[in-house]
Amino acid sequence: METLATRRIAERFSRLTPEQRRTVYQKIRAEGLTLGQFPILARDTSSPDHCHLSYAQLRQWFLWQLDPSSTAYHISGALRLTGALDVAAVRASFDALVQRHESLRTTFRAQAGGLAEQVIHESVEFDIAIVDLGAIAGRDSREIRLREEAHRLSDTPFDLTTGPLLRVGLIRLAPEEHMLVVVMHHIVSDGWSMQIIVDEFVAQYRARVQGAAEDADLQPLPVQYADYAVWQRNWLEAGERERQLGYWTSHVGTDQPVLQLPADHARRADGRYSAARHAFELPEALVKGLQKRAQGRGATLFMILLAGFQVLLNRYTGQSDIRVGVPIANRHRVETEGVVGFFVNTQLLRSVLDSRESLTQVLARAKEAALGAQAHQDLPFEQLVEALQPERSLSTSPLFQVMFNHQRGDFKALDSLPGLTMTEYDLGTQAAQFELTLDTSEDADGRVRASFKYAAELFEPQTVERMAGHYLALLEALAERPEQTVGDVKLLDEAELLQLQQWGSQHQSQESSVGDPIHSRIEREAAQHPEATALVFGDESL
Structure with a gap:
């Protein structure tokens, strides 16, 4: 009965004018409820086949218009299939996926005034690209071409106005060896959606090779992505946007410093x-x-890994105001x-660090920021950017320049298909969305894997390898010596300390051959000209 009642309220709310929605929103909030408790409704499919974009889609549309050739926002995955493959069943399986998920039949177009809308097509011309490498002599040569073809599929830009925005390639290496590439x-998608695509492809393919006619x-999808976009807009515009935006603007502040990571290039x-x-x-x-340290502080592994990353950025840049994007x-x-679509949101977690504070204090602040973000997780990041109006630049992303992505190990294992075995194939990373991203995964077996994804034209591999070692040193300190201050944690290992000593010895020998060291010269000049200006910083002088 309660479900029926909330559904009726949601239906009535969807039919109200924007002004009426704001009034209802205030009444519901006054009763201690939230519109987020009410269901998302499937829209009337007899209505026009176009609707507003979600806020996240609006930003993607804006970025694509700036640079239609960019591949930074392509989501790619590849599976190696070993065994007797039924190509017709592969085609039919993806046809079923495209028909099931409206996002895979969606294109975008500009409206008058610069606005955009998404257009949902009843059907699209979709086909799988078949590439046969079986005639290439030598396995090594085939593997090289395989990677080239996979990257060609992944790196070919999409046209958001024509679609389709799903691309599937099947690369044949041998009669019983294929590569399936999905882009x-x-x-129209996110990482979660890619898992849905894989899971449903497995189910559809299995049904067909086992003789199913349909x-x-x-389970039928209760809603489609366009339904979510309509619900999101109605809810946020009724007043929820202002409520959550109040928290985020207070958390982020008015100044928007750019993180200046020291780069090699x-x-x-x-x-x-x-x-x-x-x-x-x-x-x-x-x-x-x-884990023990985090539990003792009422925190999670995510929070303590974030705290370590924040300290690392502070130590590398010397900046106190550290901002990290978290998807x-x-x-x-x-x-x-179970819906394919662009649901993922980005949150900005901020910490103002002091070199004299303890690691325990940094962890406590990371915990506070994470819990606050969780309580205000529905505000689209794009709305925060719009409200704060940071200075725009193609060279840096707005509000933050580094990202931390932590995933739990609850991913489904690849199911085996009749007559086939499937293994994931790493396509590698193509375009860097940020200068630096820390990815960590907490696996079901207790292992924690990590990687730094970085801008290859900015950083040398050995620089990032050294950074990873320093991050581990900070995590060791958080686990074993959390009372240490941020500035006292030793990052350098024995090899790095030895290198510094060698550089110091070389520098001393050079100084002895050219005269007094620099500090002695400064002291001499200060004694000879005590009234002269020594330092200038902005409007201040010393």
Whole structure:
């Protein structure tokens, strides 16, 4: 009965004018309720086939218009299929997926006044690209071409106005060896959606090769992504936007400093970089120590890993105001769990660090920021950017320049298909969205894997490898010596200390050959000219 009542309220709310929605919103809030408790409704499909974009899609549309050739927002995955493959069943399976998920049949167009809308097509011309490499002699040569073809599929830009925004390629290496490559544009998908695509492809393919005449027996989707976009806009515009925006503007503040990571090479004006990755794993003993420390402080592993990253950025830049972007799945509503679409949201977690404060204090602040963000997770990041109006630049992303992405190890294992085995194939990283991203995964077996994804034209591999070692040193301190201050944690290992000593010895020998060291010269000048200006900083002088 309660479900029926809330549904009726949601239906009535959807039919109100914007002014009436704001009035109802205030009444519901006064009773201690929130519109977020009410269901997302499926829209009337007899209405026009176009509707507003979600706020996240609006930003993707804006970015695509700035640079239609960019591949930074492509989501790619590849599976190696070994065994007898039924190509017709593969085609039919993806046809069923495209028909099931409206996002895969959606294109975008500009309206008068610069606005945009998404257009949902009843059907689209979709086909799988078949590439046959079987005639290439030599396995090594085929593997090289395989990677080239996979990257060609992944790196070919999408046209958001024509679609389709799903691209599937099947690369044949041998009669019983194939590679399946799936590429989508972020405006219609996210990482969670890629898992849905894989799971449902497995179900559809299995049904067909086992003789089913129709699609796999999947539960009907309660809503589609366009329904979510309408619900999101109605809810936020009724007043929820102002409530959550109040928290975020207070948390972020009015100044928007740019993180100045010391780079090996000059930054590009257009901000376009290819991506590279340095992977490493946290030792088992360290993971246990971090978990124990976090639990003792009422925190989570995510929070303590974030705290360590914030300290690392502080130590590398010397900046106290550290801002890190954190993606969240935004799938906390049951209606959206199985829907392909761009649900993921980004939160900005801020910490103002002092070199004299303890690591325990940094962890406490990371915990506070994470809990506050969780309580205000529905505000689209794009709305925060619009409200704060940071200075725009192609060379840097707004509000933050680094990201931390932590995932739990509850991913489904790849199901085996009749007559086939499937293994994931790493396509590698193509374009870097940010200068630096820390990815960590908390696996079901207790392992914690990590990697730094970085702008390859900015940083040398050995620089990022050294950074990973320093991050581990900070995590060791958080686990074992949390009373240490931020500035006292030793980052350098024995090899790095030895290198510094060698450089120091070389410098001393050079100084002895050219005269007094620099500090002695400064002292002499100060004694000879005590009234002269020594330092100038802005409007201040000393």
